[in-house]
Amino acid sequence: MKTIGILGGMSAASTQGYYRRLCDQTRARLGGLHSPELLIRSLDFAPIAELQARGDWDAAGALLNTEAKALERGGADLLILATNTMHKLADQMMQGVTIPLLHIADATASAIRAAGYSRPGLMATAFTMEQAFYTGRLATAGLTPVIPETEDRAETHRIIYEELCKDITTPQSRAIYVEIATRLMDAGADCLILGCTEVGMLLSDDNSPLPVFDTTLIHCDSALDAALA
16 A cells, blocks of 8 residues: 555645545445554644735745655655645646646546536535636546636635634534535536535535535545555
């Protein structure tokens, strides 16, 4: 089994989900007392969120690059970045790193295409919904992402940073997310990307009006495929 390097903490709530999913799936696939070989570097999200808000992406990218190199030196065979938004900095993060990065958007696009869908609604941070680093990658994979309207993007983003990243879930926010997903369906989406690693705290196949593609689960399963190959 190869060692998966996880660069997380952005936020801690989603990184906990990564660890749990990788452990559960390793046990399900291999049985017995098996668990995954992992190196986890969990960062303090507060200063990173400040860099995001200021638009200082160069400083954030330099930080991720330092941490990716450290995971490689520590013995990781492949890397996953346990956040959708910070994949904006994937190229900068991987400068001088020789082990592969499993890109979350690529894994998600592959899962959507394999399931026969082509117009995914995208609920994520404003950075991920509004900037081409993510939607452009989906388009390159042959998909046509459907983005929420301005007010829905703002509310999706607010709930992520003010609630989900702090491990807070409320019935009110769950209802808001279901309403936004419904409007994406009305706008022509045929499935739904939970495009922030925390969105799955509120939405799932149980309450979404659209088939759900949870990026956290997809990313973990793809990483485990690579580790066991």
